[in-house]
Structures are given as C-alpha cells and as structure tokens.
Amino acid sequence: MLETICEVLEDAYKRNWITSRDGNVSIRHHDRDHFYITPSGVRKQTLQPDQFKKIKIWRTINSGVGSAAFNYAWEDMEYTDISAKLRPSGEIPLHFGLQREMGQHSDDVRVVVHVHPTYCVAAMHAGIDLSTVVNSFPELSRYTKVAPNVGDVPPISQELADQCHKNLQLDRNGNIAYDIVGIKGHGVVAIDTSPWRAYEHIERLEHICKIVLASGNY
Ligand SMILES: [Zn+2]
Secondary structure (H helix, E strand, O other): OHHHHHHHHHHHHHOOOOOOOOOEEEEEEOOOOEEEEOEOOOOHHHOOHHHOEEEEEEEEEOOOOOOOOEEEEEEEEOOOHHHHOOOEOOOHHHHHHHHOOOHHHOOOEEEEEEEOOHHHHHHHHOOOOHHHHHHOOHHHHHHOOEOOOEOOOOOOOHHHHHHHHHHOOOOOOOOOOOOEEEEOOOEEEEEEOOHHHHHHHHHHHHHHHHHHHHHOOO
16 A cells, blocks of 8 residues: 555645645554654655655553553654665654554554645635535535644644644544544645545545635635
C-alpha cells in the first residue's frame, strides 16, 4: 500500500492540492506495532516506497491513579538506507495520535491523509464551517462524516494535532466519530481503511465546496 500512497500524493499534486513538499500520509496494519509515514521535505510527486519512515509505537501501562490507562511514545525504526537519511513528516503528532490505537479499524488498516485541497481551504477562508455544508448537500453525508473546522493553529504543532483529534472526537481507544476535518487556513485530514478511500472523502468534500463557492450563496 506504500505504492498506492505515492500514487495518491502524485494525484494530489496534479490537482494542486499540494505543492511539491506539502502533504503527508501514514498507514498502519492492525496487527503491527509500527506504522509508516511519509518523510519530511521530500518532493511528493516523485515519492518512492523506500523513502517512507517506519515508526515503532511504544505503549506502557500508566501506573498513575485516575489517569489514562497507557503512556505512548514513538521511535524511528530501521527501514531502508534511503529512509535512514530522512526525518518523519513534521505532522507526526497528528498521525501518531490517530495511529497509536485503531478504534473502529482494529481489525483492518488505518490510513491518515493530510493535504491542502483548494476549495476546502477557500471555503474555510470564506468563513464556512465544513461540517455545515452537509445540510444543503445530503449526498455528502451518505459516505462522508465531516467534523467541525479546527481554527487557526500553527502547522506541525502539537496544538494542531490536539485540535484535530478533539474535533474528530478521537477517544482513548482510537475510535473516531468523523471521516474528515478541516483546518482553517491550512488543509484537511481524512481517515479510512485504504489510501484511496481516505482520498475519496477529500474529493467528495472538495467537490461540494467548489459548488458552494461557485454559487456565491454562503
Ligand atoms: Zn499541511
């Protein structure tokens, strides 16, 4: 599936949803205690599977009273020679929080895709909460549950990660109530069981945002 992620990012680049070094994707199989994430600062239209970073998930029991059951940490693992020279995406706090427990995808694969789709970002810039467009376009909600927007947060920050997790209603078991969330002035994050499925949430929301903005009625 790493090859598929490369195809997805190449497609996102062709659609102008990212410039060369933007965008990041992670993938985890339920029976592995590691996940793969795109490297930082690499041109996404020529990304190769051997450039991915392999990230170990450490889970230790939290002995503290009244707090969460586990402590989590991540660690770079050996993967390929090319990968060893690269760093994981700066958005790793966002991905790690969504990959450390897999919730409703506990018997499957979880893919997290972050890109900057033009009309989704434009709609948020125009003041539209992406979770409300579903009211006028019921076809959207048949396949895609859209979370309320995350406000202005700095890119590659723990704050961005925390706000996205909160608005997606991520719980301690990794369950997520929504398929996609928008970050104002930035982009979107979509989650599903394959790269193309996650991508389709973005495509669907992007299409509706384009229609809304073209109508001038918002
Ligand atoms: Zn971004």
